[in-house]
Amino acid sequence: MSAYAEITYEVEDRIATVTLNRPEARNGYTIRMADELGDAMDRADRDEDVRVVILTGNGKDFSVGADLTQGGFDFDPETGPDAAWQEPAGRCSKRIFTMNKPVIAALRGAAVGGGVTITLSCDYRLASTDSRFGFVFVRRGIYPEGASAWFLPRLVGMGTALDWMISGRVFGAEEAKTAGLVHSVHEPEEVLGKARELAREIAATTSPVSVAVTRQLLYRMASAESPFPVHELDSRLIGGLGSSPDAVEGVVSFLQKRPPEFSMRVDTDQPAYLPWLNK
Structure with missing residues (x-):
């Protein structure tokens, strides 16, 4: 429209x-x-x-x-x-x-x-x-x-x-x-x-990709039958932080006591394995 x-x-x-x-x-x-x-x-x-x-x-x-x-x-x-x-x-x-x-x-x-x-x-x-x-x-x-x-x-x-x-x-x-x-x-x-x-x-203070993933984690996983499948997904997400520019920037900006400048994009940089994507 x-x-x-x-x-x-x-x-x-x-x-x-x-x-x-x-x-x-x-x-x-x-x-x-x-x-x-x-x-x-x-x-x-x-x-x-x-x-x-x-x-x-x-x-x-x-x-x-x-x-x-x-x-x-x-x-x-x-x-x-x-x-x-x-x-x-x-x-x-x-x-x-x-x-x-x-x-x-x-x-x-x-x-x-x-x-x-x-x-x-x-x-x-x-x-x-x-x-x-x-x-x-x-x-x-x-x-x-x-x-x-x-x-x-x-x-x-x-x-x-x-x-x-x-x-x-x-x-x-x-x-x-x-x-x-x-x-x-x-x-x-x-x-x-x-x-x-x-x-x-x-x-001003949050990573757009982190917000997008966290928002859907809360909604999509709240009805899981136990914490175990949630923790499996958590583990995969946390295990991939070594290659995340936003994770590096979040830590560095905190240590340097300055506002973060996150560069990752929601449309291209969310982990492709997230179960709710493309649904």
Whole structure:
């Protein structure tokens, strides 16, 4: 896509900011927005000059969830979807899951339904004091989406996930922080700035290849049946550090007490044997 209608995309200081841009509809989630978010994440992931992505919303709300006034789903409701159809919130959350770059969600106001499930695969969620969250599906007679039944218990535990999803109640930022859904809470006008501050620190101090591998290690290996297959992969990764320019630079820059200048590229320098590559 050369232009976006329902999001904006900009890059500054090696940070890509992706903004939901339907403030008149409280950033209600649409099929077009799902497609544009997927394209924007592809774009950021391919760009070696981008180190971190911030996902945020224009206006007082991040997103109130699906906006069915825009025509509903992209299939004929009388015939239903074909076997390959995928619901739109999951298209976004799965694409963020596969990112090589860390993604920081900067949230304020409502993040409800699809407006919260698309953020569950982000690496950080920063909230504002006026944030309100809700997995309200059962109160609408529908079902959880965005692969949230997989992501949410891993973030907050099964007991809390059951409470939030079975009751469908709306809750505030402090409860979300206490449960581990969000990492920090700020005044509404400060959330985006705090996200940028975090993004700049990651961009300035970390190896992009190390971040990409570590991010996927955490996600892909968390459900391994034991630590043994994880340690096998760890051993292969650590055993290869002797030929890693970033590992040398990380040690030398530390000893010389200077900022690191990592040279390895995510698109060409990840170990080819990683089991999740090209999947």
